[in-house]
Amino acid sequence: MKKAVKKSVSLVLISLSALVLLIVGILFYISGVLQKPAYLEPWNTTYAAQFGDPRIRLAAHGLLAASGHNMQPWRIALSGSEPMSLYLYADSSRMSKEADPLARQMMISQGTFLDYIDVAGQKLGYAVGLDLFPMGQYNEQTLAQSMDTYPVAKLTLRKRPPQDTPLYDDLFLPDTNRMAYSPVPLTRQQIEQLEAVSDDSGVSIRIVQDKANLDKLGHYAMQGAAIEAAAASVAKESEDIFRANEREKNQYRYGFSVEGQGTTGFMKHIMQGLVTLFPSMNSGKAAEDRLIQSVQTAVDSTPAYALILTKDNSRDSQVRSGIVYSRLILEAHQLGLAMQPLSQVLEEYLQMQEPYRAIHREYAPGGGTIQMLVRLGQPIKEAPLSMRREVTELLIPADAK
Incomplete structure (x- = not known):
């Protein structure tokens, strides 16, 4: 028996x-475990070398930069009459109209692209001359049309001996790490080195790690996350650019994925399979709770915050703050540090007005603008690479301009 x-x-x-x-x-x-992750190919250190035109090679490095909601909102125009120049345009079709209605974050994303090109230029042997808004400023009343008409920047390349810059290798590291950070505080030397990244009198970096400021900024971060999670139109915008599986990531190659929520390895494919079968797992109340929990986890393991501030909120200042943000990422890599934006509280839609004004009263009392709020520290785990498009998708056809 x-x-x-x-x-x-x-x-x-x-x-x-x-x-x-x-x-x-x-x-x-x-x-989609059997599919080749083509969306990661631009991260290969040999990817840019396949292009004969140095402007495209440099743009292939710019493509690796951080961008709001990973929208990669960049377009580049190459002129046959100016073989050593390229024009960067903001891609109006990639505006996040709910989360970023004034396109401030989109302009910051233009700056991140420009800085990565500058660093790549040093390594590849090109001095990169920068001229912001060379054809004039945007008409804010017809913003999308202006983006299509007026370039953000003209870059002019000049051949020179390659420079062995230590920042070049850091271009190929993830710009954002949403994992837990060690509680070890930054050293005074690290803080001074990072705050010195900004040599632009109109852009400054402030790093804080005392308990009072950690508590205050953590509270603002949670306020922003709760408001964004409850804003249906903003949540829907994020849901629409979520890529549930390998097929979708290869098809679209921008936006969000489970890796961005901190899920990697074996569990990544489990979650992707589940979300593909049950899309409701990434929408509605489930998505709201996940966002709040992820920000809470981040806040609880943050030893320091960095604020990027500008004296005004002009389009030039927004772009320049993006340049500083990218350089801050690269310098942080050099110090073994990682960063993650927690900038929901800085978004400029109606529901966010009260905490937006409050954080500015406290941290930008002179009338300036806080362009970025990021957590900063020693990562406990490495972050995964995020999706990137083919650089050729950024090219504007010659007859389109």
């Missing part, structure tokens, strides 16, 4: 194990 019971239990366990393996296999298949 006992042998029969043991045999029955063993059969049940074997059946359950087989069922679990079957379910895992199905989820992995739905996730």
